[in-house]
Amino acid sequence: MEIDLMDETPETATPPVNVERSLEAILMIADEPQTLVSLATALGVPVAAVRQSIERLVADFDGHGEGEAGGIRRGFELREVGGGWRIYVRGEYDDVVRDFVLTQNPTRLSQAALETLAVIAYKQPISRGAIASIRAVNVDSVVRTLLGRGLITEAFTDSETGAIHYATTDLTLAQLGINSIDELPAISPLLSDGSDGFSDGF
Incomplete structure (x- = not known):
């Protein structure tokens, strides 16, 4: 008997969230520092996943990221202020x-x-x-x-x-x-x- 595995996937299933790209989009327009909890709630992902993604973004913006996007120190930075995270222009x-x-x-x-x-x-x-x-x-x-x-x-x-x-x-x-x-x-x-x-x- 041949089984169609596609039938086991609900038609309403949503694609996984690209956490880092989603965080970039939110933080780009945020006027106030955003806590890990608020970001995790907005994306519907665990706080731990947000924390890890934030660490990777910080490294990426500082020019320490891995892969093709790494190695370029951006004119902006992701900074923790008052218990939250926000994108700022670099001081220089x-x-x-x-x-x-x-x-x-x-x-x-x-x-x-x-x-x-x-x-x-x-x-x-x-x-x-x-x-x-x-x-x-x-x-x-x-x-x-x-x-x-x-x-x-x-x-x-x-x-x-x-x-x-x-x-x-x-x-x-x-x-x-x-x-x-x-x-x-x-x-x-x-x-x-x-x-x-x-x-x-x-």
Whole structure:
């Protein structure tokens, strides 16, 4: 009796996940460090598999990978920050990226970007979630824009929550024509004080 082995494979079976390529795709667009657990959950694979793939990606990006893709040190790196993983531009290329953004993309900031920058300036250091709460809108793309323009920087990462806190840069001071954040003008006298005014919805 001839047995067709193909009949034993369910038609609904899905192909295995390419963990490393999937991690690259997720980490490329992630705005916050991603924990091993969150990545494993997103891909539906064991945490151990994600950990091993992360180690291989780190080595690959550093130019220590095996095979055809290895041997090239990339302009970006996979870095562990605050208990999570995120792709960053390598430190030695910061100036190149900053110059490119400032000279090749000198468009004016949108109203949303200006408002977000104001919140950060007055409330720094402040997390993305707190900014979104104050403005009552999603600020992910705006924060990316401000980071790309060199107007804000990642001040620190909360060790418990993994949330990145942002602060303004010297470039912002230069653009505003001031030497210190202390020289910022007082918030509108219509507000009882800056903190309450922002908390009520800037």
